[in-house]
Amino acid sequence: MSETILRVENLVTHYGETKVLDGVSFDVEKGEIFVIIGGSGCGKSTLLKHMCGLLRPTSGSIYYGDRDITVMDEEELVTIQRAIGIALQSSGLFNSMTIGDNVAMPLREYGNVDPALIDAVVRMKLSLVGMATAQHLMPSELSGGMRKRAGLARAIALDPPVVYFDEPSAGLDPIMAAGLDDLILDLRRMLGTTFIIVTHELDSIRKIADRMLMLDRGKTVFLGTVDDVETQGSDRVRQFFDRRADEYITQRNI
Amino acid sequence: MTEARVTAPPRLGQEEGRQLITEVKARAGKGGDVVIDLGNTQEMDSLGGACLVDTALIVKRRNGAFRIENARGPVAEFIEMIEPALHPPPPRPKPEDSTFVEIGGKALRYVGEVGEFLALCFDAFYWTIIAPFEGRGFRWGIFVDEVLEMGVRAVRIVFLMNFLLGLIIAMLSAAQARGFGITIYVADLVMIGFARELAAIMTAVVVSARTGAAIAAEIATMKVQEEIDAMRGMGLSTSQFLVAPKVLALSVSLPCLMTIGLVAGILGGCVWGVFVLGFPPSVWLDETLGAAHLSDLMQGYLKTLFFAIAIALIGCHNGFRVTGGSRGVGLMTTRAVVMDIFVMICIDIVFAAIFYYVLGR
Numbered sequence: 035m036s037e038t039i040l041r042v043e044n045l046v047t048h049y050g051e052t053k054v055l056d057g058v059s060f061d062v063e064k065g066e067i068f069v070i071i072g073g074s075g076c077g078k079s080t081l082l083k084h085m086c087g088l089l090r091p092t093s094g095s096i097y098y099g100d101r102d103i104t105v106m107d108e109e110e111l112v113t114i115q116r117a118i119g120i121a122l123q124s125s126g127l128f129n130s131m132t133i134g135d136n137v138a139m140p141l142r143e144y145g146n147v148d149p150a151l152i153d154a155v156v157r158m159k160l161s162l163v164g165m166a167t168a169q170h171l172m173p174s175e176l177s178g179g180m181r182k183r184a185g186l187a188r189a190i191a192l193d194p195p196v197v198y199f200d201e202p203s204a205g206l207d208p209i210m211a212a213g214l215d216d217l218i219l220d221l222r223r224m225l226g227t228t229f230i231i232v233t234h235e236l237d238s239i240r241k242i243a244d245r246m247l248m249l250d251r252g253k254t255v256f257l258g259t260v261d262d263v264e265t266q267g268s269d270r271v272r273q274f275f276d277r278r279a280d281e282y283i284t285q286r287n288i
Numbered sequence: 289m290t291e292a293r294v295t296a297p298p299r300l301g302q303e304e305g306r307q308l309i310t311e312v313k314a315r316a317g318k319g320g321d322v323v324i325d326l327g328n329t330q331e332m333d334s335l336g337g338a339c340l341v342d343t344a345l346i347v348k349r350r351n352g353a354f355r356i357e358n359a360r361g362p363v364a365e366f367i368e369m370i371e372p373a374l375h376p377p378p379p380r381p382k383p384e385d386s387t388f389v390e391i392g393g394k395a396l397r398y399v400g401e402v403g404e405f406l407a408l409c410f411d412a413f414y415w416t417i418i419a420p421f422e423g424r425g426f427r428w429g430i431f432v433d434e435v436l437e438m439g440v441r442a443v444r445i446v447f448l449m450n451f452l453l454g455l456i457i458a459m460l461s462a463a464q465a466r467g468f469g470i471t472i473y474v475a476d477l478v479m480i481g482f483a484r485e486l487a488a489i490m491t492a493v494v495v496s497a498r499t500g501a502a503i504a505a506e507i508a509t510m511k512v513q514e515e516i517d518a519m520r521g522m523g524l525s526t527s528q529f530l531v532a533p534k535v536l537a538l539s540v541s542l543p544c545l546m547t548i549g550l551v552a553g554i555l556g557g558c559v560w561g562v563f564v565l566g567f568p569p570s571v572w573l574d575e576t577l578g579a580a581h582l583s584d585l586m587q588g589y590l591k592t593l594f595f596a597i598a599i600a601l602i603g604c605h606n607g608f609r610v611t612g613g614s615r616g617v618g619l620m621t622t623r624a625v626v627m628d629i630f631v632m633i634c635i636d637i638v639f640a641a642i643f644y645y646v647l648g649r
Binding site: 153173174223 | 302305306333334335337338339341342345365366369370371372373375377378380381611612613614615616
C-alpha cells in the first residue's frame with residue numbers, strides 16, 4: 035500500500051460567488067479505503083464530483099497517476115472515467131431498465147467482455163452485493179437499500195481500480211449498513227479496489243476507514259487515521275466523533 | 289453418471305476461463321457431473337469468476353451436478369461470495385398464461401381507471417365550485433400563477449399558429465372558389481370555420497401540448513418524489529392545491545386564448561384576401577362581419593370550455609397514476625397528450641352532432 039493512485043493538489047472551486055472548496059490537498063493510495071467526512075454542505079459531494087471529472091475546479095489539480103484530469107479534454111477524461119466506478123447517493127439506476135440491464139450497461143458499452151459472458155458477470159456482480167434474485171426487477175420495485183447495492187454492483191461491474199461511493203449507508207438500517215461495510219472490505223481484499231467514500235456514519239467510519247479527510251466550510255480540518263483523531267485531532271473533528279451539537283448549525287442556516 | 293474433473297490454471301481470467309468452458313463442454317458434452325479443481329489457482333478476477341458462473345449454468349442445464357473443490361485462501365473467499373450466482377438464474381417473470389385472465393385483468397384495470405377519473409372529476413368539481421362557497425378556501429395565489437403560465441405565456445404561440453392556419457385555409461379555399469368567381473366568400477368561410485371549429489381546436493391542441501403535458505409531468509414528478517404523499521400526510525387535499533386551481537385557471541385562460549386565436553385566424557385570412565386576392569380591406573371586413581353569428585361563436589366557446597376542463601383533468605389524472613420513476617413520468621406525459629387530443633375530437637364530434645341534428649346548423 036504505497037503506490038499513490040490519486041493526488042489532489044490545492045483544489046479551489048466556486049459555485050457562483052461562493053467558495054465551496056478552498057485549497058484542499060491530499061493523496062489516496064492504491065487499495066486504500068479513504069473516507070471524506072464533514073458536516074452537511076461542507077463540500078464533500080462537490081469534492082467527489084470533481085474527482086470523477088463531473089465538475090471542473092476554479093484552480094488546482096487532480097492527478098490519476100501522473101495525468102491531471104482538470105486540464106484534460108472530454109475524450110481523455112472519458113477514458114479515465116471508464117476506469118472508475120461511481121455509486122451515487124440516490125443510486126442513479128436507469129429507471130427504464132431492469133437491474134440486470136443496468137449492471138450490464140457498462141459491460142456492453144465499453145467493457146472488453148465476451149458478450150456470451152455478460153449475463154454471467156451480471157449475475158456474479160449481483161450476487162456479490164447479495165441481490166442474485168433481483169436481476170429481472172425494475173429499479174422502482176426495489177427498496178432504498180437494494181437500490182444502493184444495485185448501484186454498487188453497477189459501479190464495480192468492470193472491476194474498476196477506483197470506486198467512488200457517496201453516502202453508502204445513508205437511509206439504511208444498521209444491519210444493512212453493516213452488511214454494506216463488510217461488502218466494501220471484502221471487495222477491497224479480493225479485487226484490490228480503492229474506495230473513496232463520502233459518509234456521515236461514525237460506526238461505518240470506525241469500521242472501514244484507513245484514512246479520512248474532514249472538510250469544514252471547504253477547508254481541510256483533519257487528514258489522518260481514526261486513531262489519530264484522539265491524539266492530533268482538532269476540536270472540530272473530536273466534536274464530530276463525539277456527536278456534540280453546537281450553535282453553529284443554526285447560524286449557518288443549512 | 290460420469291464425473292469430469294477439470295483443473296483450473298493458476299491465474300483465472302477471461303481467456304483462461306473461456307478455455308475452461310471449452311474443456312468442460314468437450315468433456316461433459318452429453319451431460320454428467322463436473323468438478324472444477326481450484327487447487328492450483330492463486331488468483332482470479334471477476335471475469336474468471338463469471339466463467340465459473342457460466343460453466344455452472346452449462347452443466348446444470350444438462351442436468352449434471354457442479355462442484356468446486358480445493359479452493360484456498362482469497363480464491364475460496366471469492367468463491368464463497370459468488371456462490372449464489374452458481375445456482376441457476378431466476379426465471380424471467382412470465383405474463384399471465386390464460387387469455388381470460390388477461391382480458392379480465394385488463395377490463396378491471398379500465399374500470400378502475402374510469403372510477404379514479406370520476407372520483408377526480410367529482411373532487412375537482414367540489415373544490416372548484418362548491419368548497420369556496422362553504423368557506424373552505426380556494427387557492428387564488430396558485431390560480432393567478434397558473435393563469436400566467438397557462439394563459440399569458442401561451443398568447444404568442446397561439447396567435448402565430450392560428451394566424452398561419454387562417455392563411456392556409458384562405459389559400460386552399462381561394463384556389464377552389466376562384467373557378468366559380470366567388471373568392472369573396474373565402475372571408476365567410478374563414479370566419480365561420482374559425483368561430484365554430486378551427487380556433488377552438490387549434491388553440492386546444494397547442495395548449496394540450498404545452499399545458500396538458502406540463503400538468504401531467506409536474507404531478508407525476510411530484511408523485512415520484514413523494515411530494516404528493518407528503519401533502520396527503522399533512523392532511524391537505526391534493527385536489528384543492530393542485531387540481532382545482534389548474535382546472536379553473538385553464539377554464540378561464542383557454543376561452544381567452546381562443547378569442548385571440550379567432551382574431552389571429554381571421555387576420556390570417558384577411559392578409560391573404562387583401563394582399564393576394566386584392567380585395568379592399570373594408571370589403572373583406574364587411575363580408576367577414578356579415579358572416580359572424582353569435583350561435584357559431586357560442587358553439588366555439590362552449591366547446592373550448594369543455595376542452596379546458598378535459599385537458600386539465602386528463603393531465604392531473606395521468607400525473608396521479610404514475611408508477612416507477614423517470615420512465616413512468618415520460619410515459620404518463622405522452623399518454624396525457626394523446627388522451628387529450630382523442631377526447632377533444634370526441635367532444636367535437638358530440639357538439640357537431642348536437643348542433644347539426646338538434647339545432648339544424
